[in-house]
Structure formats: structure tokens, C-alpha cells
Amino acid sequence: MANILYLVHRMPYPPNKGDKVRSYHLLRHLQRDHRVFLGTFIDDPEDVAHVPALQALCPNLYIEQLNPRSTKVLSARGLLTGRSLSETYYRHAGLHRWVREVQAEHKLDATVVFSGVMAQFAIPLLPQVPMLVDFVDVDSSKWAQYAPEHRWPLSWLYRREGARLLAYERDVARQARQSFFVTPNETALFQSLAPEVADRVQAISNGVNADYFSPQADSVSPFAADEVPVVFTGAMDYWPNIDGVCWFVEQMLPELTQRWPQLRFYIVGRNPTAQVKALAGPQVVVTGTVPDVRGYLQHAAAVVAPLRVARGIQNKILEAMAMEKPVVTVPSCADAIGAGFEFGIVRASTAPEFVQALDLLLLSPEKTAELGRAARQFVLKHFSWEAHLSALDAWLPPQASDGKGSA
Template sequence: MGEIIFLTHRVPWPPNRGDKIRSHHILRKLMEYRPVHLTCFADDEAEEAEESDIKASLASLQIIRRDKSNWLAGIEAVATGRPVSLTSFDSTKIHSYVQGILKARPIDCIFVFSGQMAQFVPADYNGRLVMDFADVDSAKFESYADDGTGPMAWINRREAKLLGAFETQVANRADYSLFVSEAEAQLFRQRSGLTKDKVKAVGNGIDFHFYDPSDVAAVELPHKGPLMVFTGQMDYRPNVEAVLSFSTDVMPQIIKRHADAQFAIVGRAPTDAVRKLDGLNGTMVTGSVDDIRSWIKAADVVVAPLRIARGIQNKVLEAMAMGKPVVASVAAAQGIDAVAGEHLCVANNPSEEAQFVCDLLSNREKAKLLGDSANRLIRSTYSWKTQLADMARLCGIEDDEIIEAAE
């Protein structure tokens, strides 16, 4: 029986943010079938020290602290003509680790999670290679460039061009390239010229036991007015832009009809720009919280007003799994197999977001029906078992191994 090397750009535990959720569940699935060697980066000492039951079951583990500064990564990128996304994650230790495992162990598959980790696959490796891009990152940088001006627009345009070329190069080499939604997969097929037999959609799932609305109490707030909630990592640019827009453009319209409405921005590491929203137009900024589910449970409406978004938004799936009515932008709803108006509200602009929220606050029966419909959809479609059903075969794992693992 062969073994697998799993490369990912962040420690895949705990599964508390979008990319880590996906890598965590894929890793667990592969560990059901084969010994897995994991190498990854940690953003800081706390993440490096995080415990998980996964550790003891891995064939080997290497965690590298990522401490290269942005300016040094930028200088290296300009000097080498490479994308900053690659130079900021480059590591001689990971290169050596992968080479060592390939020499010492019977590796027949390398699974790469996140494009920047593909640089660690040796040029002479000729075994199975599965590349999980999740999103088309180069398209994200194109969006940043289109929305920006001056030097940053140039930097983002350069990154989009170089990263796009790298993505296509990797995908041409890989046996399969995976994306989190059919929309992302189709976009990449158009950009790369590759076909459906090489570029596939493997969606995200939801841990139904964790996101069981009956298993958590709502956070208690002194304020008793209607509550809108946004969840996410609050130093991530699309999340920052989303809450800035909602607080300044949407909340004033909501307050005209619901004077005591509040908007909670719930998530770790809020930037200074996000913190300054606290107290503005009924906005509160919580920072990191003990249990994000308690805030979702307390919400009258969960909002996802992202102006730039790639793939599937876990924040939307989580809220829907907890039976909450969701108002999402077109970008945030993309990739979710849901019917607008039946499972969630999809708004084309800030004014529509305000209108949908106000309508749901004024009609609680309609809000409940929307949330209940969302809950049923997620539970019927978005289990991790369903989403990862074909993962073993993509990695070359034989049918008898799949049957044995199931037994």
C-alpha cells in the first residue's frame, strides 16, 4: 500500500476558518485509507502549538513557522520574477522534508492544498499529483487590481498575471485540479484550456453536529433590538471591505425603518479600519469570540455582503445550517446550490441588501420559512461525506481500500 504526502499552507486544525476547514476534512478523509505525511506552515507560535487528535495518527509531521516579512517576500518576487504568493511561502526546510520522505517512503500520491504549496513538488516526481486550488486566486488579484489605483493596482495586476501562469503550469502537470465550486472550476477551464476530465469541482461540507442550532445557546446582549451578524476572519481584505460597506452604506438605510437595529461584526483579528466601525450606525465589533455559533444563533438575519468573493462562502453555509435567514451579495452566493428567494436572499447592491434585511425583520414568519428551507437544503446536500465521496478515487486509492475503510 502506498502513502500520501499532504502539503498545505496552514496548520489544518482546529477547523475554524474557511481554508482550514476544507483542508482539515480532506486530510481526515485521506487518513482513513493511507498513511499520510503532513507538512504545513504555522502563522505564529500559538498555531504551531495547537493540539489535535490528528497528530498521533499521521505517518509524519513537519510544521514550519512562517516568519518571512511581506517586504522581503516582495523583494524576492521582483528579483526572481515570481509571484509574491510563492516567495512569501517558500521554505528550504519543506523542500528538504518532501525530498526526504519521497526517498524513504513508498509515496504514490502528493496532495497539494492551496496553489502556493505546489512549488514543493519536485520537478522529477512522476507519481500521482492532486492539486486543490479551492479558488482561482489569480482572479482574486485581478479583482483587486481593477478596484485599486496607483502602485497597488500595478502590484496586484503583476501578481494576477504571474500567478495565473503558475496555476496553469501546475494544473497541466497534475492528474486532477480541484475547485470548491463548479463556477470556479469552469472559470479555470476557460483560463487554462483544460477540460472537465482534469479540472473538477469538489465542494465544501458542513459539520452538522457542530452547527446544530438546538445544541447551542444564543449569546445574551443587553441590546434587545434586531440583530444582523457577519462572521469571518477580520483581517482578510474581502471581509474588511464587506463590513465597511454594510456599516456605512446599508445600516443607515436599515436604521430608518428599524431604529434599534444592530450589526455585529464577529471574528478574530479585526483591522484598525474595522475597529473604527464600532459604535457607528449601530455597529459593534466583537473581535475573537469563544463560540461563533452563539452569535449566529442570536442573529435575526445573517449577512454576507462581500463585494469580492471566490468559491463557496463557509459563513453562508454555516448560517444556513443553523436555520438562519441569510442576505448575501451575488458574489457571496456564487457556487452555493441554492435558489434565491427560497433558500436565501441574493442582493445585487447595497440598497437591495437593506431592502431584504428590512423585509425579513418586518416579517418574522417569512424569515423563519427562509431559514428552515435553508437548513433542509444544507442537510440534504452539504455533508462532508457527500462532498468528498470521490476523493479516494481521485487520489488513486483502490475500491477494496475504500470498502475496508468503510467497514
């Protein structure tokens, strides 16, 4: 049993949004064979209530709470220092101090970094403590992709962030023993941007808890009996999700409701912004946080993921598939999962294609149910968390370097 320092940019509990799902399962995987010291941040006040549960799950824990508004202001220091704003956002003396104390007392065997911005706390331990980095996505490319969608000065700021963050990511990857991304496409993208580390980068896919996300015979529908509910799930303070639901409401919903007068679009997810709340109306329901998303998925007439700027594997799609629901989504999301129409992924690039795809599903409930069953079988076969995360084990030390690793 080795002593592993695990650094995560957002508290990995509860696993109620995309990155937290992956970081939570990675924590549980590491704890299977090792003693884990977890350093992380809270950026959502609602997560404070879950600290005792995380403490019980991982006693060797350091948490620092961030105020997103004031921290964003402080991160502007990056404009003066030449650093990326993302890296500066997470600079924190308290976490640096805790890492030094853990190393002094327990002699760490390896550091696992979740999200490249957290590598700044592991780099001072090199080379004594080797570092593994789960970048998940090429975040620098996301910022570059955002730039054309915004006007100056945001367009300039996003381009700058993309360039500065890529330089930082390349530096981190050069110092890491191995780096990981969520899909082969993300891996290939980073290898093209950082060819000097191409031989030390690999993909580790996401998974889905198919026991939890499973249709239940006694599940109660949250919808009215006469509704035709079309559902989107996701954190609604995340810009790609905001962009996706706005696109759907503005470009697809008018034609869909002409064809299907009883259709209602449900936007299911935490922290809806003012822009998202403004979408609410006779045909649009913005739920905010719900106690259990599974009922919305199980009883949906259709599930959509119109994510124009998304990257990597979308947990929301895997969860819907596990709930025996086909999903209409953009080609980039479909490619990341690797499923075709016969396994419940219906591709649509444009608003008319989304309308056509939803027509197909709504007109043929029997075919939709058949596709849903095939979708669940696909994720059962291809998206086991344990099977994917075991690829990390080859890069971890098999034993503790001293006698303090025993739990």
C-alpha cells in the first residue's frame, strides 16, 4: 500500500456533475490499494454540507473553500505575471503548506493530479515524488474554441487564456511520469499540440455506474400524463450547457412544438444562470437542482445533448444510455462514445437535423425503446469505471516506501 497524494480542483463529492463523477471514481479506485491524501477546493457553497461525508470517506483530507467571485478577481494577477488565469485562480498558500507537511510526515510515493491546474502543488515535490496527471480534456483548446463565440474583449481574453494555458499544460506534461485524457481524440489533439511528450500520453475513458443508473419498475414519473417530455441534464452554470439549451430553445423548439403541441423541454440541473432561467415558459421547464435525475431520464420521451462546444465523453449521455434512453447529440459527442444509431446515439449537426431525429424517436416509441435497450447494453460492455481506471495502476508504485502506508 503506497502513500498517494491526490489533488483535485473541485471537491470530488457528491459525484453530481461531470468532472466530479470522474474524480470521485478515481478517488475510490486509488483507495482500493493505497492510502490516499486528498487536497481539494470547494467552489460551490452547497458542497460544504457534504464535507463530513467526504471526511468519513477519506480521513486524510485538506479542503479550502473558494469564493468564485473574489477568486476570479484575484486570478486577474495572471495578466500581470504572464500566467494563465486558470493556474492563478487555484494558487493557494494553504494547500502548498499542507502538501509539504504531508510529505514531511508520511513520505509520499506518488502524486495523482486531477485537472492540470492542480499540478502546481505537485511540481515542488519532483523528482522525489513522481507525478501522474489526469488532464481529462485539453482545456486550453476549450478556451481557444470559446473565443470566436464572444466579442472583444472576451474574445481576446479567451485567446490569451488558450495560449497561456497550453504553454502551462505542455510544461506540466513534460514533468509528469504519464499524462491521461478522457478520449483517444483528446489524446491525439494534445499529442499534436505537444509532440515532445507524445509517447507519455494515453487515454483513460470515463465509465458509468450502471447499477445506479438503471431503469426501475417502481420509478415515479415527474411529468404530467399528457406531456411529451424532452430532457436535457447537466450543470446549468457551465457555458457549453448554457449554449446548448439556448440553441435548442431558440432554433429547434418552435418547430418541434408545432409538430408536437404537448412537447415540453425540461432543463434538469443545478445552478441555472439567469440566462437559463429566462428560457422558462409554457414549453420550457427549468428545474434547478433535483434530488434524483433518474426519474427524469427514465420517463423522458427523448433525451438530447445539443452541445456545440463540448469536448470529451459526456457523462450525461452515458447516464441516459444506462437508463435505456437513446440520445440525440452532435457528432463530436457521438464520436467520443463510439456508438452508432443501432446503439442509441442519434447524430445531428444542425437544428433541422435535431428536429428530424426527435421526430423519428417520438413517432416510433417501440423503436425508441429498442434503441434504449441496446444503448444500455453498449455502456455495460464498454464503460466500466474499474476496467478503465485500472490502466492507471501500471504507473503507480506497488508498495509503500516505508511502514506508514498501512491504513
